[in-house]
Amino acid sequence: IQLTQSPSSLSASVGDRVTITCRASQGISSYLAWYQQKPGKAPKLLIYAASTLQSGVPSRFSGSGSGTDFTLTISSLQPEDFATYYCQQVNSYPFTFGPGTKVDI
Amino acid sequence: EVQLVESGGGLVQPGGSLRLSCAASGFTFSSYEMNWVRQAPGKGLEWVSYISSSGTTIYYADSVKGRFTISRDNAENSLYLQMNSLRAEDTAVYYCARRQHYNFWSGSYLVTYYFDYWGQGTLVTVSS
Numbered sequence: 134i135q136l137t138q139s140p141s142s143l144s145a146s147v148g149d150r151v152t153i154t155c156r157a158s159q160g161i162s163s164y165l166a167w168y169q170q171k172p173g174k175a176p177k178l179l180i181y182a183a184s185t186l187q188s189g190v191p192s193r194f195s196g197s198g199s200g201t202d203f204t205l206t207i208s209s210l211q212p213e214d215f216a217t218y219y220c221q222q223v224n225s226y227p228f229t230f231g232p233g234t235k236v237d238i
Numbered sequence: 239e240v241q242l243v244e245s246g247g248g249l250v251q252p253g254g255s256l257r258l259s260c261a262a263s264g265f266t267f268s269s270y271e272m273n274w275v276r277q278a279p280g281k282g283l284e285w286v287s288y289i290s291s292s293g294t295t296i297y298y299a300d301s302v303k304g305r306f307t308i309s310r311d312n313a314e315n316s317l318y319l320q321m322n323s324l325r326a327e328d329t330a331v332y333y334c335a336r337r338q339h340y341n342f343w344s345g346s347y348l349v350t351y352y353f354d355y356w357g358q359g360t361l362v363t364v365s366s
Contacts, residue, residue: 163344166352168283175333175359176275176283181352182342219283223351226297228273230283 134158134222136231143236151207153234155220160200164224167196167205170233171216179218180205210236240264240355242334247360254324254364260317260334260357268292268312271337273353274319276330276362286332287319302328324364331359 135158145151155165163183168176178187180196183203193208207214215238220231246258260272274286287308288297296308307320317334335353342348 162348163342164350168353170283175356176353177356178352178354182340182350185340185342187352187354221283221285221353226285226288227299228285228288228351230285233282 134161134224134229136220136222136229138218138220138231138234140234141232142234144238145210145236146238147210147212149210151210151214151236153205153218153220153236155198155203155205155231157201157203157222157224161222161224163199164222165196165198165203166221166223167194168219168221169214169216170219176219181223207236240336242336242355242357244332244334244357244360247332247362249363249365250324251366252325252364255320255322256324256362258319258321258332258334258360258362260319262315262317262334262336265336267310267315272310272317273335273337274308274317275333275335275353275356276328277333277359278327278330281330284330288337289317321362324362326364329362329364331361333357333359 137156139154165183167180170176184196195206197204217233217235241263243261273288289308305323309318334357336355338354
């Protein structure tokens with residue numbers, strides 16, 4: 134299963150609403166997770182089951198979608214949110230990742 | 239506190255071998271499935287391998303199949319990745335990650351997965 138993400142990068146300002154899209158090459162129900170990665174650090178889980186927020190993750194992050202089209206939304210971008218975001222399909226192995234979306238200032 | 243600590247990375251020549259380790263603590267290691275994920279310099283994440291909690295079910299990415307071997311020692315709370323016939327394209331930071339499962343209702347009860355804890359990574363460089 135292949136994943137595409139759009140855009141590949143975006144520039145935004147603090148307080149902006151940011152939306153990242155992930156599309157799967159075939160239907161994966163709600164079997165999708167989102168991760169945030171900052172330079173030199175391991176990925177951090179944000180959302181699983183397409184829309185369930187991981188414990189401790191701020192509520193400004195939300196996920197939606199089912200089937201082939203998914204969205205990660207940051208309702209009000211904060212300085213600590215500048216990072217690269219990856220989606221991952223967990224419908225079947227290999228658990229492929231999307232190519233990433235870099236969010237910068 | 240859950241901790242995953244990788245070790246064993248380094249510089250190796252093409253065709254060489256390396257064994258990575260991941261030491262787990264803060265949870266019942268024998269109850270969790272584990273994975274290796276890698277990231278080439280400046281590139282995205284690539285899933286590499288999976289092992290079930292008992293070690294009986296194993297999967298590999300096509301890119302490493304036949305060259306890499308995943309294993310675990312539940313008595314030692316450790317995960318391993320034996321890497322043979324290394325190539326330049328295997329150069330990457332290698333992460334171990336714990337797989338968690340989640341049951342949810344969507345017309346019927348389903349189970350999904352996610353990687354909830356990751357190690358800090360260990361760098362493998364394949365170069366002459």
